[in-house]
Amino acid sequence: MTVRVRFAPSPTGALHIGGARTALFNWLFARKLGGKFILRIEDTDQQRSTLEANRAIFHGLEWLGLDWDEGPNVDGPLGPYYQTERLEIHQKHIDQLLKEGKAYYCFCSPEELEKKRQEAAARKEAPRYDGTCRKLAEAEIKQLAESGKRKVVRFLLPPTGDTIVSDLIRGEVVFKNELLDDFVIQKSDGFPTYNFACVIDDHTMEITHVIRGDDHLSNTPRQILLYLAFGWQPPKFAHIPMILGKDKARLSKRHGATSVIAYSDIGYLPEAVLNYIARLGWAHGDQEIFSREELIEKFSLKGVSKSSAIFDTDKLNWLNGKYIREILPERLIDLCEPLLIEAYGNHDLEYIKKVVLAFHDRLTLIPEIVPLSKFFFTDDFEYDQKALEKHFKTVNAKKIMETLKERLAKVEPFTKDKIEPVFKGLAQEMDLKLGMIIHPCRLALTGTLQSPPMYDVVEILGKKKVEERIERAIASL
RNA sequence: GGCCCCAUCGUCUAGUGGUUAGGACAUCGGCUUUUCAAGCCGACGGCCGGGGUUCGACUCCCCGUGGGGCUACCA
Numbered sequence: 001m002t003v004r005v006r007f008a009p010s011p012t013g014a015l016h017i018g019g020a021r022t023a024l025f026n027w028l029f030a031r032k033l034g035g036k037f038i039l040r041i042e043d044t045d046q047q048r049s050t051l052e053a054n055r056a057i058f059h060g061l062e063w064l065g066l067d068w069d070e071g072p073n074v075d076g077p078l079g080p081y082y083q084t085e086r087l088e089i090h091q092k093h094i095d096q097l098l099k100e101g102k103a104y105y106c107f108c109s110p111e112e113l114e115k116k117r118q119e120a121a122a123r124k125e126a127p128r129y130d131g132t133c134r135k136l137a138e139a140e141i142k143q144l145a146e147s148g149k150r151k152v153v154r155f156l157l158p159p160t161g162d163t164i165v166s167d168l169i170r171g172e173v174v175f176k177n178e179l180l181d182d183f184v185i186q187k188s189d190g191f192p193t194y195n196f197a198c199v200i201d202d203h204t205m206e207i208t209h210v211i212r213g214d215d216h217l218s219n220t221p222r223q224i225l226l227y228l229a230f231g232w233q234p235p236k237f238a239h240i241p242m243i244l245g246k247d248k249a250r251l252s253k254r255h256g257a258t259s260v261i262a263y264s265d266i267g268y269l270p271e272a273v274l275n276y277i278a279r280l281g282w283a284h285g286d287q288e289i290f291s292r293e294e295l296i297e298k299f300s301l302k303g304v305s306k307s308s309a310i311f312d313t314d315k316l317n318w319l320n321g322k323y324i325r326e327i328l329p330e331r332l333i334d335l336c337e338p339l340l341i342e343a344y345g346n347h348d349l350e351y352i353k354k355v356v357l358a359f360h361d362r363l364t365l366i367p368e369i370v371p372l373s374k375f376f377f378t379d380d381f382e383y384d385q386k387a388l389e390k391h392f393k394t395v396n397a398k399k400i401m402e403t404l405k406e407r408l409a410k411v412e413p414f415t416k417d418k419i420e421p422v423f424k425g426l427a428q429e430m431d432l433k434l435g436m437i438i439h440p441c442r443l444a445l446t447g448t449l450q451s452p453p454m455y456d457v458v459e460i461l462g463k464k465k466v467e468e469r470i471e472r473a474i475a476s477l
Numbered sequence: 478g479g480c481c482c483c484a485u486c487g488u489c490u491a492g493u494g495g496u497u498a499g500g501a502c503a504u505c506g507g508c509u510u511u512u513c514a515a516g517c518c519g520a521c522g523g524c525c526g527g528g529g530u531u532c533g534a535c536u537c538c539c540c541g542u543g544g545g546g547c548u549a550c551c552a
Contacts, residue, residue: 124479127478179480198552246488283491285490439511448513452514
């Protein structure tokens with residue numbers, strides 16, 4: 001039997017980091033085993049589901065390169081792939097349970113239930129549904145229904161016994177049926193609840209492995225009971241650990257960027273994010289860097305850990321820097337160019353390319369190039385105060401700069417291999433350490449003490465700018 | 478409250494009864510260099526606590542503690 005897994009987000013917000021990792025593990029599992037990766041949108045919450053969130057989820061998955069074999073926009077034999085388009089299927093199964101006496105109508109209002117819950121809590125009892133409507137007679141049901149009273153459908157649970165979840169990551173987890181209550185499977189708006197729709201859809205879509213967040217483990221016995229009620233074979237389950245924020249609380253907006261797309265906006269590369277989240281809760285020996293192909297090759301549920309993981313931006317940053325250093329120059333240029341144009345207006349593309357390449361090795365996040373390269377695009381910069389004290393207020397600073405200016409004026413063509421000897425020759429003639437020339441020069445040209453290698457900067461800036469800036473420096477000496 | 482899951486450096490993790498408990502990020506130091514990064518080398522730093530089991534426990538069992546989850550007409 002071929003493996004079929006699914007990622008089943010609800011479109012109530014952007015694709016967040018946790019969801020992305022769940023999607024990734026499912027995707028890797030399918031790709032590794034030559035199975036199918038299915039995307040199903042669980043949009044049965046009419047209040048919270050939005051079209052925008054739906055698009056955001058696609059966008060996030062696409063950015064990470066997690067393509068689905070069946071799902072929205074990719075027809076498959078077992079669709080549709082929006083849960084709300086499967087309502088007849090759900091209804092049919094609701095009816096079946098009702099008919100078989102495995103489910104029943106409940107007319108208790110939310111207010112009544114809430115009141116009972118509070119009372120139970122006050123008595124320090126578990127807030128479980130008390131089964132009021134379980135014993136309703138046929139005639140009563142009919143009458144209540146005809147009176148237009150809102151109703152839900154509840155699943156009738158076996159009152160005793162154990163339900164065992166056989167989890168691929170956690171082993172066997174035993175739940176006592178008596179601790180569960182008759183949960184709602186169809187809401188008063190006629191929509192199925194999560195636990196029900198999930199089971200019906202997973203079964204009818206022939207899902208073989210349910211790989212999902214740890215937060216669903218406690219829901220699993222309810223779902224298994226449903227499978228059993230239908231006489232179905234449950235899929236295999238694998239509950240992966242959650243991702244937490246620095247404060248060990250579940251990752252949320254409070255922790256800053258949580259949506260995958262936010263990471264794109266901040267300047268992370270999709271391969272870095274992919275690599276990072278793959279390693280959150282999963283390991284393959286000591287290896288840290290994995291290409292997409294390696295991930296597919298090496299992924300296994302056996303490597304998934306049981307404990308939750310804290311999201312560590314520092315490590316993500318390190319990975320991102322590593323990936324940036326490895327990407328093709330053309331790609332880096334494509335990434336940086338719009339940011340530079342936005343910040344500094346239009347400039348010659350060739351010039352922009354040279355600037356970008358000068359910073360290729362020194363970026364952790366793409367947008368860092370904007371402030372770092374400021375001096376390449378504007379004369380409007382101040383000298384760093386401390387640097388000024390150190391490198392401009394030396395006895396022969398003026399002499400050095402004047403001589404440097406004269407010499408550079410004669411360089412032709414103005415390329416770094418012609419520029420370098422000027423600096424070195426000058427140092428030798430004046431019996432100075434090279435730094436004595438380079439430091440003030442860097443300060444004159446960039447206003448700072450940090451820049452790409454000096455000769456590169458001089459060349460890229462060009463003869464005219466270099467002269468102007470050295471003059472400006474001399475004037476301030 | 479009840480039930481469930483989890484527990485190795487600050488963080489991500491390797492480990493599967495006998496190891497100097499390994500790697501990575503971060504931090505700190507050194508080297509290199511025209512600066513800053515990068516890179517290389519090194520340092521710091523960990524088996525949550527208590528009981529068992531065993532010749533021997535990070536590893537197995539129990540209890541505690543801590544963290545997380547579920548307990549919705551959310552998913």
